[in-house]
Amino acid sequence: MSGTRISKGGLIDRSTLLRFRFDGRDFTGHPGDTLASALLASGVRVMGRSFKYHRPRGVWGAWFDDPNAVFNVTLKGDELPNCPATTTPLVDGMEARAVNAWPNAESDIKGGLDLFHRWLGAGFYYKTFMWPDWHLFEPSIRKMAGLGAVDGKVIEGYVADQLHDHCDLLVAGGGAAGLAAARAAAEAGQAVVLVDDHATLGGGLYQGDEPVEGEEPRQWVATQEAAIRAAGGRILSSTTVYGIYDHGLAALAEDRGFARAPRLWRMRARRILMATGAMDRPITFADNDRPGVMSLQGAAEFLGRYGVLVGRKIAVLSNNSQSTPIVAHLRAAGAEVIEADPDEGTLRALDGKRLSGVQIGGRKIDCDTILASGGLTPTVHLWRHAGGKLDWSAEKAAFVPGAAPQGMVAAGAANGTFDLDPALAEARAAALGNAPETVATGYRIKPLWPQPGAKGRQWIDFQHDVTLKDVELAARENYVSVEHLKRYTTLGMAADQGKTSNMAGLAAMAAIQGRPIPEVGTTTFRPPFVPVPMELYHGTRRGQLVNPLKRLELEAQHRQAGGAMCEYGGWLRPGWYGPDQETAIRAEVLAARQAAGVFDGSPLGKIEVMGPDAAAFVNFIYYNTISTLRPGHIRYGFMLRENGLILDDGVVARLGPDRFLISCSSSHVASVELMLESWRQDGNDPDRIFVHDTTPHWATLTLTGPKAQQIVAALDTGVDLDDFPHMTLREGQFDGAPLRIARVSFTGDASYELSLRAGKAGALWQAIMAAGAPHDLRPVGVEALSVLRAEKGFIMVGKDTDGETMPHDLGFGVPRQKKKAAFVGDRALHSDTANAPDRRQLVGLTLPEGALPLATGAHIVTTGPKPRSIGFVTSSYFSPTLNRPIALALLEHGSERMGERVTLRHMGQTATATVSAPCALDPEGERLNA
Missing domain, CATH: 3.30.70.1400 (Aminomethyltransferase beta-barrel domains)
Incomplete structure (x- = not known):
């Protein structure tokens, strides 16, 4: 017997039937079920296969602590990979398939790999496939790696919302401690947000079905919820706090059902109260990975929440006092329960086709289910995310929260307070910032850890097939640090993240080394606490929204003027004005040099x-x-x-x-x-x-050319242009709005940058075009501006520089020699690399008469039998002003090569040019004040 639905109890709706399929078979369940609970109720025990040996796996736990049952789930044609069966709510019409198994979990063709387990221990990949060449084996190994399969189909409409919020107190966990803390804080006037990953709050209160402060668990939970909301508190159910980051930032993943994408909350909290409960840890014994070997706490959850009795004849192996109320609950539901002391002899799970019993020393107990409880381990992952320390409690045989991170406190089972009444008192005190009274605990445990050298295959990590012998092998090969152990054996990786395997693994390493457990330490817990969909992270950033195109305030005016809108640096800007690109660019350059041009410089940073x-x-x-x-x-x-x-x-x-x-x-x-x-x-x-x-708030229009001053003078700005030297700024007004005018130039001609509130840009554009009409003013696009600046030898960072360019390579060497104050990058400018004699320096290139423009990117090469690249062209244009091609380049020893003829190569073509100064037009700068 492998599970049955009892006639009453649980939080499910028995009046409604939901139909679904698993591994090609039809099943039914009820609203409130998870995939795992519905399958257990239908007698399904094998729900997955392990990663390496493809051994059959059943569920171990009932919630996030289960590493075994992972499905690819399809609903109405949309598929989600790697859904944990224990946390995926059942929806009518679901089709689920076990990952890492073919054709199904019950009969996996790769299960034969387990026959070779003697040769496939920890580290065998590293040792076996290095000879003759790893790359010969890599494709096959990578093909076998991973769990669920992604079909590449993007689910239409599956776009995660991302919300930002804040509160005084964030309570992580909606069990007894979390509810008590949230109510106390809310009624004290704090802005409280209570977060719990279940759809129905209550945590582990349903496991033993015992009264809470005189009320039945469901009623007590409902009372607390109502009081929290009445006091102004908020409750986010089906939401997981999966990470704690700097400055009180908590990342929350809200599950809104299979048909809707999750929602990411970035919650800033003044204080965070961790009431995440505790997990039941496995007992390590021979063949303890068999389907039917489950967590005692998990079995109680299946019974209390879903009305599922996981077995009829149950053997309970427990070393602690939490088993007492659970055993009573199982017996009341109709199960025959045999309690045994797991410390009385060698343990082994017995099975043929199905689990048939457990052997303890020389005694055999017939049973269809083994419920193991090795003790409670506080769920401290969030505590460690925030930088909190852990202390070892010998009394509880577990790590408990130690030195607290700033603004964070733990309460209840998460703090090692496993008894209900003390946990409630502790949570209420912590919510109000008070120290709770010390109360004697009723929790008792007799430590029971893996015994090195024990016989049989004893499993520590169920998902990754890590056994006690693998830990012993790692120790023999000197991987004695728990972090090295984790990486060598893959213990605690993937979805488990140490939830079930961590304590057993480090306890085994401690026993091997003959050291106390706290001296061995724990692995580092990092976000996310549970797997979250990738959609959660990018939210709406998909398609065109991955990097949204920025738009100009004057886009309509540019289009009306014939602007060809192109993307430059993430902005949609006019490249040129007119139907023919080459003709338009030439005309714009000449207009800016001979009369006046206006270009939209709004994207420039402000x-x-x-x-x-x-x-x-x-x-x-x-x-x-x-x-x-x-x-x-x-x-x-x-x-x-x-x-x-x-x-x-x-x-x-x-x-x-x-x-x-x-x-x-x-x-x-x-x-x-x-x-x-x-x-x-x-x-x-x-x-x-x-x-x-302030870049988005200001629009900038730049007038440049010999007639630019006359046009600006025709505008009503209140700025005196007669006493307005180059590289100064004046403030005036236009149409009742503040206006800044800067005398700066990116063209080499006299220029005026006019900046004002973006909403006034249309009026300024219209006024400039009207004032410029008598002076042959012409709009100038980005392409013509690029030619204008190149004629002057002005650079564009990222185009005329590369990942090795320093200021002195561009002719700006004075500050690094004379600036006395510290500045970013100062030391690096005096390194051997910075002073290397063969650095590439900015130069100009002059071409022979009649030559075509050089290709941007063309390499300057040495002559001789073995030519090498000594530089490359960064910018190249035909200059309408000079009526010849111009180019800028980065060239080794560039400043020493003036007048030297060089050879260039590009795509099989060869050209020659003469090295010259970067500035090809008006090197004295007389045009700036013309």
């Missing part, structure tokens, strides 16, 4: 840095000296990474004594802001420096 320490901070961030910059003035500079490489270039304006405006490249705004925030919080007082990205 990051404000302010505060009492802003000046010193910006000076530290920049390669150039910024501390001497006066208010109303602008300076060009570089930002470097810590390794001295160029992150971005741009201008910084000083708006006031404690206020700076950083203008960075349009595609680098996010990375620059991240860098500023990182350094703001590292070695600085963040309350004295503030960083704000």
